[in-house]
Amino acid sequence: MDTADLGLPVDVPSTALFTDRYELTMLQAALRAGTADRRSVFEVFTRRLPEGRRYGVVAGTGRVLDAVENFRFDAGVLDFLAQQRIVDEPTLGWLADYRFRGDIWGYPEGEVYFPGSPIIRVEGTFAEAVLLETVILSILNHDSAVAAAASRMSTAAGDRPLIEMGARRTHELAAVAAARAAYVGGFTTTSDLAAGFRYNIPTVGTSAHAFTLLHDSERDAFTAQVQAHGSDTTLLVDTYDVAEAVRTAVEVAGKDLGAVRIDSGDLLLLAHRVRQQLDELGAKNTKIVVTSDLDEYAIASLAAAPVDAYGVGTQLVTGSGHPTSSMVYKLVARAVSDDADAPLLPVAKKSMGAKTSVGGRKWAARRVDEHGVAEAEVIGTGAVPEQLAGHQLLVELVRGGEIVAREPLDAARDRHIAARAGLPLSATQLSRGEPVLPTEYARA
16 A cells, blocks of 8 residues: 555655665675574654653654655665675575565654654564664654654644744755654644655645845735735735734725734734724734744743734744654564474663663553543553553554555544644643653563
8 A cells, every 4th residue: 555545645755775884784694693583572752742841742653654665776776785794695686576565554644753662663574673773763753752842832822823934944855754643743834845745744834035025015925926826815014113004904805804913023022013003904713823943932931922824934844942762663572482382582772871771571551540530641561450451551563574464644633633632631731840650660
């Protein structure tokens, strides 16, 4: 199944080289040692949330599924590996036939997570599973960071819509992924056409200051825009004098002017002044859009202002100060022998520092109180306690190498809204604090 099955017009190219060299050198050594086919379980988790954050947001799962499906070593890739002498001939032969044929379970996209949550669980042979480490982490670490920032911003915005407009502030391909993650986290539209094309996210945008400066007067610029796009367009009013621009905008477009955008200055003060002026001019239905380096704190500070929508760029696509989610991909269990039916042995890195991990193939459940509000993230190995059976978080994503859990992006967006609503109210506070749910470990 490819993205065309969901009506999406772009397939993902080969992702085989979206990896670190040591994944392949480990593979070669395991093939020589005879341990490559040993059944293994890897898990993706984070040891801590970014400082001050109350919850994390799972984003990028759909992109992970595309990446796994398209992890193929074609002739050009194999030639490169051979020319660079990265692996030997037997390993090249093994890679030529590579297909992930294992199973993947994980938190569904849009779900929230906490320290230790087994966000993704990859099961298969060591050889086939270890190769996926880098590409899975690169997708989840980036997308989840953006989605977490988006979630905080959408909480601060309340019912007011948010526009993602950070394409010019990051790598051109990262911009597309960021727009997707922002949509999962609660944004409503994007300015990036590639994101609209690939993921069917609604796109918006009208004009920049350059369009006003192109013309001999602001009136000429507004007239040209209205003639081209109708009175329902959004006119940018802070190129020169805001009050004069608003007056001209209403004169040109009429009282049915769609919106005005303010991109600089004291947004709180200007929003109040512009609202009063629009109302006095009879443009009572004209909306006010504000932009200009907003983050969740700036958005919250405008909660009492007559603002109808926010446009966010830099702070969103950089995770609002936390551009990665610090997720890791660790081997947590492996078969005691090369026998296909050999039992799994929990394994874990031991460290004197903060890089310890918990071994064993894990399940996760969210315990709720008598009001249905989440009160703990419970993680364990072995049998799931009966009282938690109906609250398990991991879902099947890949079975025997086949994708089984593709879904429209709106499903992930709706899931996040529901998951966030199920957390204690303190989860939505922007002030720094500990994770809103404790992580509890239930031993087998």
